Amino acid sequence: MxxxxxxxxxxxxxxxxxxxxxxxxxxxxxxxxxxxxxxxxxxxxxxxxxxxxxxxxxxxxxxxxxxxxxxxxxxxxxxxxxxxxxxxxxxxxMTINETSFFRDNRPFELLRTELLPKLIEARMRTRRLRFWSAACSTGQEAYSLAMLIREHFPMLSGWQLTIEGTDLSTDVVARAQSGRYPRIEINRGLPARHIVKYFDHAGEDWTVKPELQQMCRFRQANLCAPALPFTESFDVVMLRNVMLYFNQETRKRLLAQVHKLLPSDGILFLGSSEQPADLSLWHSTLAGGTSYYRPRQS
Ligand SMILES: C[S@@+](CC[C@H](N)C(=O)[O-])C[C@H]1O[C@@H](n2cnc3c(N)ncnc32)[C@H](O)[C@@H]1O
Missing domain, CATH: 1.10.155.10 (Chemotaxis receptor methyltransferase CheR, N-terminal domain)
Incomplete structure (x- = not known):
């Protein structure tokens, strides 16, 4: 194991x-x-x-x-x-907090080109979209979603957008909340024009601009607690590169709970080396060099 x-x-x-x-x-x-x-x-x-x-x-x-x-x-x-x-x-x-902006860019690219346009179309009436970066580490995944939205979906201004980030570690959650990153982390995965547009420079560090910080909320939560930290549904859940640290039983339980938080057109992304243990719950689609999952309805 x-x-x-x-x-x-x-x-x-x-x-x-x-x-x-x-x-x-x-x-x-x-x-x-x-x-x-x-x-x-x-x-x-x-x-x-x-x-x-x-x-x-x-x-x-x-x-x-x-x-x-x-x-x-x-x-x-x-x-x-x-x-x-x-x-x-x-x-x-003992947790491993490895992450980066736009990590494995393919899910972000697929969201940009295909999945978000369809979701936006489907949510025209409610004008509401909810994202969850589960196991968000120091927040780069959540801020990447915020940048993607700002950069490519200006029509969402005026919509109710929520990007939640949660992690087991209080230490990394505090760093995500601060939105402050050393140069070395900024240089991993971020195009130069994004750095200039979405970050303020302070000494050796760069801080996420308030317009992006306002889109993201971070808090400590254990994905393996008896209940998930949310009861309201999400349109997109990014649960990447954390299930590899769990055993099969834990993965199965977690994904059964996440399943309940996604509507039929909701989207789940896992890490590139991860997949749902119980495929009877998920409809898997291969697109843009990556896979995403939609909940099967029972
Ligand atoms: C390798 S990082 C992945 C970060 C991000 N999802 C990504 O793909 O870049 C794994 C994160 O999972 C968190 N984690 C580990 N066990 C957890 C648990 N039981 N509940 C919530 N978060 C957990 C760790 O603290 C760590 O920040």
Missing amino acids: AIESVAGLAGTGLAGWSGTSTRTESTSAADYDYLRQLVMEHSRNVLDSSRDYLFETRLARLLRARGLTNIEELVQLLRLRRDSQLEHAVAEA
Whole structure:
């Protein structure tokens, strides 16, 4: 049940790491088992034991902040007394937050050329469109949707547009809310004219202009909580590059819940290496070099 793709390791400094040693001297197998179980409980992320070495890197900041010297001490503390805040912080630190503006551009291009024009036509009466960037990480996906709309669909001004972004990690949600990005992130995937048009320059960083920020709302939410954070339906759900961290049962449950949030002409995008476990619920369409899914009606 290995779940971390090499792509998922980009940005961790470990993408090219090919060693087979997985543990430090002081941390026991039982400690790692305990941490993996804890992460599973809180985020449903399945961590492969062959990658136990990642705990050292990813938890280093948390250990420092808590005045702990190693993972053994952290596990001792956790075993001593249940502390849900600390447990959540551990699960959060173990998430992979890799993302970029217009990541895998094909879904955005398909939205531009085909899917959004049809949705707009279908929503002429309500003049309302709702998007959800589920597992939004630092917000680039949500802001990419906002830029796409601003750039290509001026007829939507005056419509009620909502772009919701949610993520398990409070840290990345705060960064999404700030709309502030270092140059290196801005340079990944954004055409130069978009940078000039939609960002303000402040020192080494770039901040999303208020007109885009106003279109997006971000909040912390666990996709594996008993209920999803929304009850109102969405027209487009982007649930990309997160299900690969879940087991089959979790994926199935999550997609059954997402199914209930989409009307018959609603659209679901998954990551390019992901697909619905239960195809009886989804009608799959291959277009523009990518796949999208519409809910089958029972
Ligand atoms: C690899 S990023 C993908 C970001 C974006 N969707 C994309 O495709 O670029 C995966 C994100 O999923 C989030 N995540 C992991 N488990 C989650 C859960 N149980 N509920 C909500 N978000 C979760 C992580 O915090 C991380 O930000």
